[in-house]
Amino acid sequence: MQSLKKLLCLVLFTLVSIISVSCSSDNSYVSNARNSKTTQAETSTISLMTSWGGVDSKAGCLMDLLDRFENGNPSIKVSNQSIFGDEYLPTLKTRFASGNEPDVFGLWPCSDIKYMIMANKLADLTDMLTKDSEWMDSFKGNYFDLTTYNNRIYGIPFELVFEGMFINKDLFQQFNVKIPQNYEELKNAINIFNKHNITPIAYNATAEGSYIYQNMIASLGGNDGVENYMVNNQINKCYIDAMKYMKELHKMHAFPTDLISITSEERNNLFIKKQAAMIVQGSWFAAYFGKFDKTVEMIPFPSMGNGNRKIPAGLGGGTFYISKSAWGTPNSKENTVKLLKFLTSKETSDYLYKESGLFSTLNISRETPFNALAKQSIDIYENTPEQDRCAIPDHVIDRSTWEKIIVKEFPDYLDDKISAEQIWEKALDKLQ
Structure with missing residues (x-):
């Protein structure tokens, strides 16, 4: 029991x-x-959209930076919605049109920014910057002028970009080709590379591919010609003449035979893999090469006339804006500003310079560039006299018009199906 x-x-x-x-x-x-x-409930999410996505040279850096930001701000999460390539701007515009705009986004100054401002879609940063003089004074020069409309500041001008011709110097040495300083020497180089079955110039019929045409416009017209694109209700002569030079090069077989169908990545790879001798690209292109690679150099585009060689320059996709809808509450306003200050800080600038060759507008000294090519190309830009730097044509011309008419019609123009004058008549009709 x-x-x-x-x-x-x-x-x-x-x-x-x-x-x-x-x-x-x-x-x-x-x-x-x-x-x-x-x-x-305590965590807020900020949507960020930039062109630093996909295979862009800064895509990995951006992901790393956002991890750092989130670690330092555990109550804030950033939804990185960045897109690489020519689809970035159309996608951004579609999102704004549908009322699904990102909170913070990057975009070079262009007519589309003006439309967003007119539609009351962007946050006015003027008062905030005026009160935070330390932040505003960290930028050098007058770059805020490029993000100011009706005396109000809407964007943070962080990334400086410039364009030029990149050459595979080892191919020039191998075939004893003179590095071209002018148009005649460029044609001579094209003839020699064709004889050795090397594509002379990596080019395709896309917005990014049109950099060569834009450099020709800049060389022929200088800054005045680029910016004053209308003369007596007609397109400035430098825009027409540059097209005719492009056709001459096309008839010389300067470009890939499949220029209509290849992607921008494929175009770049023609040059990177030494299958093409030259390419016209932006300063960010330097990041695609090894740290100690000295087989590639950047030069100003060969002079198309009697003047000096020109370098088109302006603000790049790292020009940041805040959507007005993101400032719905004091907390969301504070968080988006916190992200923007992080993205445009000295620490971020140093990191991107070392890891991707990004050249910022911050008033700081730069000691360790990403690679030899970044250092060499930045030296080219800084040693170019101010009068030989000019605006980038597709930053001046309405970007939608540029892409949907100029870029789209270019293959037909090269194949003699439409004239340069007819293309620009269509463009001017849309612009007006």
């Missing part, structure tokens, strides 16, 4: 223990769930 009592006590003790443990677990679960809900 005594044994039975002991057994019953043991069973009862075991049941009580199981129930106690179960209740303890349930309470812990409820507590954790509540904590999780509290954490989620």
